[in-house]
Structure formats: C-alpha cells, structure tokens
Amino acid sequence: xxxxxxxxSICQDIKKMFNGIVRIILILVFFKNITSxxxxxxxxTATAEEIAIAKGVVEGNLxxxxxxxxxxxxxxxxxxxLVDQYDRWIQNNxxxxxxxxxxxxxxxxxxxxQARKFxxxxxxxxSNNGKIWFMLSGDAWMRGETDLSREYSHKATLADSLNAxxxxxxxxxxxxxNDSIYKLKxxxxxxxxxxxxxxxxxxxxxxxxxxxxxxxINYFEQLRKYYPPExxxxxxxxxxTLADIYLQTDLVKAADLINEMGEKGEWGIRKxxxxxxxxxxxxxxxxxxxxxxxxxxxxxxxxxxxxxxxxALKKAYFLDRVGEVKRAYDSLIVVYANFPTDQVxxxxxxxxxxxxxxxxxxxxxxxxxxxxxAVDAYPFELGRYSGNGALRLSDLRGKVVLLTxxxxxxxxxxxxxxxxxxxxxxxxxxxxxxxxxxxVPEQDDVVPAIMKNNKYSFIPLRGTSAFAxxxxxxxxEPENFLIDKxxxxxxxKFRIDETNQRTLELMxxxxxxxxx
Numbered sequence: 001x002x003x004x005x006x007x008x009s010i011c012q013d014i015k016k017m018f019n020g021i022v023r024i025i026l027i028l029v030f031f032k033n034i035t036s037x038x039x040x041x042x043x044x045t046a047t048a049e050e051i052a053i054a055k056g057v058v059e060g061n062l063x064x065x066x067x068x069x070x071x072x073x074x075x076x077x078x079x080x081x082l083v084d085q086y087d088r089w090i091q092n093n094x095x096x097x098x099x100x101x102x103x104x105x106x107x108x109x110x111x112x113x114q115a116r117k118f119x120x121x122x123x124x125x126x127s128n129n130g131k132i133w134f135m136l137s138g139d140a141w142m143r144g145e146t147d148l149s150r151e152y153s154h155k156a157t158l159a160d161s162l163n164a165x166x167x168x169x170x171x172x173x174x175x176x177x178n179d180s181i182y183k184l185k186x187x188x189x190x191x192x193x194x195x196x197x198x199x200x201x202x203x204x205x206x207x208x209x210x211x212x213x214x215x216x217i218n219y220f221e222q223l224r225k226y227y228p229p230e231x232x233x234x235x236x237x238x239x240x241t242l243a244d245i246y247l248q249t250d251l252v253k254a255a256d257l258i259n260e261m262g263e264k265g266e267w268g269i270r271k272x273x274x275x276x277x278x279x280x281x282x283x284x285x286x287x288x289x290x291x292x293x294x295x296x297x298x299x300x301x302x303x304x305x306x307x308x309x310x311x312a313l314k315k316a317y318f319l320d321r322v323g324e325v326k327r328a329y330d331s332l333i334v335v336y337a338n339f340p341t342d343q344v345x346x347x348x349x350x351x352x353x354x355x356x357x358x359x360x361x362x363x364x365x366x367x368x369x370x371x372x373x374a375v376d377a378y379p380f381e382l383g384r385y386s387g388n389g390a391l392r393l394s395d396l397r398g399k400v401v402l403l404t405x406x407x408x409x410x411x412x413x414x415x416x417x418x419x420x421x422x423x424x425x426x427x428x429x430x431x432x433x434x435x436x437x438x439x440v441p442e443q444d445d446v447v448p449a450i451m452k453n454n455k456y457s458f459i460p461l462r463g464t465s466a467f468a469x470x471x472x473x474x475x476x477e478p479e480n481f482l483i484d485k486x487x488x489x490x491x492x493k494f495r496i497d498e499t500n501q502r503t504l505e506l507m508x509x510x511x512x513x514x515x516x
Contacts, residue, residue: 046074046075050074051071051074051075054067054070054071054074054075055071055085057070057071058070058071058089062089062093062096062098062099063096063098064098065098065102068098068099068102068103069102069106072102072103072106073106077106077107077110077112077114077442078442082103083114086099086100086103086118090118090121095125096125097122097125100118100119100121100122100125101118101119101122101126101129101132103118104116104117104118104119104121104122104135105119108135108138108139110442111142111408111409111440111442111443112442112443113139113142113143113443113445113446115135115139116136116139119132119135119136119139120136123136128159129159130155130156130157130159130160130163130166131156132156133152133153133155133156133159133166134152134153134156134165134166134169137149137150137151137152137153137155137156137169137173138169140152141173142408142409142443142446142450143408143446143449143450143453144446144449144450144451144452144453144454145449145453146173146176146453146454149173150170150173150174153166153169153170153173154170156169156170157170164189164193164196164198164199165198167189167192167193167198168189168193168196168198168199168201168202171185171186171189171202172202172205175205182206183206186202186203186206189202190202190203190222190226194226197227197232197233197234199226199227200223200226200227200232200233200234200235200238201234203219203222203223203226203227203235203238204223204234204235204237206219207219207220207223207238207241207242208238208241209497211498211499213245213249216241216242216245217242217245217246220239220241220242220245221242223235223238223239223242224238224239224242224257236261239257239261240302240304240305241306242257243258243261243270244305244306244307245306247270247273247277247307247310248307248310251274251277251278251281254274254277255275255278258270258271258274259271266303266304269300269301269302270302272299272300273299273300273301273302276295276296276298276299277299279295280292280295280296284318287321289318289321289322290318290322292318293315293318293319293322296311296314296315296318299311308335308339309335309341309343309344312331312332312335312344313332313343313344313347315328315331316328316329316331316332316347316351319331320351325351325354325355326355328351329348329351329352329355329357332344332347332348332351333348333365333366333369334369336348336366337366337369337370338369338491339494339503340503340506340507340510341500341502341503341506342502342506345506348362349362363510363513366510367510367514370490374484374488374489374490375488375489376487376488376489377393377401377472377481377483377487377488377489378393378471378472379392379393379394379487380392380467380471381393382437382461382462382463382467383461383462384459384460384461384462385444385447385448385451385460385461385462391435391459391461393483393487394487396433396483396487397485397486397487398431398485399431399432399433399485400429400431400432400433400482400483400484400485400511400512401433401434401435401481401482401483402420402424402432402433402434402435402458402480402481402482402508403435403436403437403480403481403483404416404420404435404436404437404458404478404479404480404481405436405437405439405463405468405472405474405477405478405479405480406436406437406438406439406477406478407438407439407440407443407477408438408440408443408446408447408450409440409443410477410478412477412478412495413477413478415497416478416480416495416496416497417454417456417458419496419497419498419501419504420434420458420496420504421456421457422501423496423501423504423505423508424457424458425457426505427508427509427512429512431485431512432508432512433459434457434458435458435459435461436458436459436460436461437460437461437462437463437467437468438460438461438462438463439463439464439465439467439468439474439477440464440465441462441464444462447460448460478495479492479493480492480493480494480495480496482507482508482511484514485511485514490507490511491507494507
C-alpha cells in the first residue's frame with residue numbers, strides 16, 4: 001500500500017516491520033533546551049522513563065513531527081494508550097493539523113486501520129493536502145472500498161496535479177473500470193511524465209496483463225523505447241518477458257534484444273540460449289532431429305523464464321521425430337503433472353494414442369507422478385472471523401481445499417483473488433472449499449470489510465506469519481496450496497493471473513475427480 005505498485009517483497013518487508021508489537025524502536029533521548037540526538041536502535045518497547053521523556057518533548061512542541069514520531073514508536077503502535085493520548089491532544093488542540101497527520105501517517109505506514117480516523121481529522125484541517133488524500137485512498141483500498149479509494153485518489157490528484165505518484169495511483173485505480181480508458185490514461189501518463197519510473201510500472205503492468213501476444217509485444221516495445229532498461233528496473237524486468245516471447249516467436253528479434261541487454265545477470269545465459277535455438281532450428285530444417293534434440297537437452301535455461309511449455313513441447317516433438325514416442329509422452333507427463341495446461345494435455349493425448357494409452361490411463365499416469373511428490377498438509381486449527389469458533393483441516397476431510405496465505409495490505413495477494421473467485425464460481429462444487437489465512441493480526445479489523453465490500457467467497461481465518469512459515473514454509477505472501485480430499489498437498493507455490501487462470505481450474509478439477 002505504501003508503494004503505488006507493491007510487490008511481494010515490499011509487502012513482506014512492511015509486514016515484518018510491524019508484525020506483533022513493533023520490534024524495532026528508534027529512541028531519541030531529549031534533554032531540556034538542547035537539540036535531540038539519536039541513539040542506537042533498541043529491541044523491544046521503551047522504558048516508562050523514556051516514554052515519559054518523549055511525551056514531555058511532544059507537549060513542549062506539538063508542531064514537531066520528529067518529537068511525535070519518537071513518542072509514537074516509544075509507546076508502540078499496538079498500545080491502545082496511544083490512541084487515547086492522541087484523542088486528548090486533538091481535542092485540546094482542535095486547530096493543530098500536525099497532531100492528527102503525524103499519528104495518522106504512522107498508522108498508515110504500518111498498514112493499520114487506526115489510520116483512517118486520524119487522517120480524516122487531518123483532512124478537515126488541511127483539505128488541499130494531496131498526501132492526506134493519497135493515504136486515505138490507500139487505506140480505503142486496503143478495506144476493499146474501491147469506489148471510495150478512487151474518490152480519494154482523485155482528490156489527491158486535484159490537490160497536486162503535478163505529483164506523478166498521485167496521478168499514477170489514480171490511473172492504476174481505473175484499471176477495473178474500462179480497459180480502453182485505462183490504456184489511454186496509461187499512455188497519457190507516459191507523455192506527461194516521460195522520465196518518471198511510474199510510467200515504466202504502468203506500461204509494464206499494461207503489457208503483462210494484455211491477453212493477446214501482439215498487444216504484449218507492442219506495450220513491451222514501448223516500454224523498451226521510452227524507459228531505457230539500464231535506467232528503469234521495471235523496464236529491465238519487462239525485457240525478460242519480451243525476450244522470452246521473442247524466443248518463441250521471432251529468434252531474430254530475440255537475438256537483437258538479448259544482445260542489446262548485454263551480459264549482466266542472466267542475460268548471458270539467454271544469449272547462449274538464443275544462439276542454441278537458432279542452431280537447433282537449422283538442424284530441424286534439414287531434419288537432423290537427433291542432433292537437434294541432443295543440443296536442445298544441453299541448453300542451459302535462466303532460473304526465471306516463461307519457456308516451460310514451449311521447450312517441453314519442442315523436446316517432445318524431436319523425440320517423436322526420431323521414433324521415441326514413449327519418451328516424448330513421459331517427458332510431458334512430468335510437465336503437466338506439476339503445472340497443467342490444455343496445450344500440453346492435447347499433446348499428451350496425441351502421443352498417448354500412438355502408444356496405446358487411452359484418456360483414463362493418461363490421467364492415471366498423471367496421478368502417479370503427483371502422488372510421488374504429495375505431502376501431508378499440517379492439520380491446522382485456526383480461528384474464524386465470524387466468531388464461530390475455529391476451523392480444523394480435519395473438518396474438511398473428503399473435500400478439496402484451495403488454501404491461500406495473505407494479508408489485507410498485500411497487493412499481489414489481492415490481485416489474485418478475482419481469478420480464484422472466477423474459478424471457484426465456475427466450478428461451484430460442494431466438495432471444493434476456498435480458505436484464506438490472514439497472517440498479519442494487526443490488520444484483522446479490516447478483513448470483514450474486505451470480504452463484504454468485494455463479495456469474496458473464501459472462508460477467512462486468523463493466522464500469523466510465524467505459523468505460515470513454520471508449518472507451510474511460507475516466506476512471503478501470497479503463497480498458495482491445493483490440498484486433496486485425503487489432506488495431502490498436491491500443488492504448491494503457484495501464482496494465478498488472467499494468463500493462467502485455466503491452470504488453476506485444471507488443477508482443481510483433477511482433485512475433484514478423485515474417487516469419483
């Protein structure tokens with residue numbers, strides 16, 4: 001929430017900073033009539049004497065943001081006495097805008113719901129402050145109040161039309177309203193703020209979420225043109241995706257882009273990869289499929305790539321061409337078992353027919369691969385937000401469980417929910433249960449609002465990051481699992497968006513069919 005386009009690592013850093021009571025407190029020791037000085041970082045809450053000193057400094061200068069921050073973090077954001085104290089200061093100093101703005105900002109940065117009332121109080125005293133409206137927009141987004149978030153975002157932009165951050169956030173908030181208008185707003189932002197990194201983020205997002213390959217290429221090429229990859233991180237990330245698209249569609253363009261990117265990071269691997277693919281295509285053209293397959297098998301792949309199905313199908317094709325249909329079939333079984341797609345399944349059916357494997361046998365072969373890697377899910381017992389006791393995993397025996405670990409301030413988590421909902425609603429199976437475990441208790445208060453405002457259907461449960469890490473190995477959110485009817489984890493560590501929503505559907509359907 002504190003970044004316009006939060007990613008998993010940013011969300012995780014914020015969560016860790018404010019998970020439980022504030023673990024790292026900066027204590028500034030103030031002395032009468034002298035400048036304050038910062039002392040080393042201290043773990044744990046401040047002493048009563050330190051809190052009293054910090055409070056005295058604030059009351060001696062209520063306009064000092066620095067003094068307020070010392071007191072806030074000395075007392076602790078989770079301490080209910082903090083809200084009571086600021087309520088009194090605001091009541092006794094009704095025209096002082098620094099007081100509500102500072103405490104509201106502290107809660108906002110911690111992604112805690114207490115931010116709203118103080119920020120609203122500040123907005124009444126300083127209605128033309130774009131920062132206040134920007135934070136209120138983020139707070140409304142975290143609560144799932146989409147329309148209110150847009151309204152506040154617009155007010156932020158009106159208050160400061162030259163602020164690229166506010167404008168970018170308003171553009172991004174219009175994404176779900178109208179695709180055509182959103183695209184025009186993105187391109188207008190690029191023209192207005194040509195050197196601002198948010199333009200690269202917007203174009204990257206536009207390209208990534210475009211469904212047609214030619215649209216993806218178009219937007220990634222604009223990203224490459226207007227935001228040099230060596231200068232903008234998001235553009236550099238976009239070039240990875242564009243390179244992998246070209247590796248599958250146009251090796252000449254792939255070579256041009258990859259050579260332009262140099263040898264830094266994994267670009268050296270991609271350079272050797274495109275050279276290898278060009279040679280492999282040459283071998284294929286003269287029907288030297290055996291050598292083509294040998295060289296394809298020897299290729300080194302980047303750790304992160306979008307080439308899984310492309311290369312798997314290519315390997316299977318070469319195996320088939322040299323008469324090793326069974327090996328082609330076996331190689332694709334493993335790929336499909338881990339991450340199913342219709343394209344790979346169609347190839348499997350074709351190869352299966354040629355070696356005498358019917359559809360039932362094919363599905364059994366896939367199940368065998370999945371069984372080998374299945375592990376028992378930890379038998380959790382977690383509290384419900386409805387107040388109706390706890391939900392145990394054992395209560396769900398005989399059902400397929402889609403389990404996601406998330407928290408309200410996590411943008412990537414929230415971005416996945418609509419795709420999960422679409423699949424769950426499409427399948428509408430009584431044996432499918434959708435569960436979301438919030439791992440940040442400090443944001444518990446906004447979970448019911450998010451559920452109501454967005455009409456999400458998952459069962460929200462109370463958790464902690466420590467629980468998720470210890471029992472499910474979750475290091476950052478979102479993290480997703482599919483648990484079969486016998487309580488085993490079959491699929492893990494997958495992410496879903498509009499490009500692979502069908503994969504989630506295939507995963508779930510395969511588990512629903514068990515024992516039927």
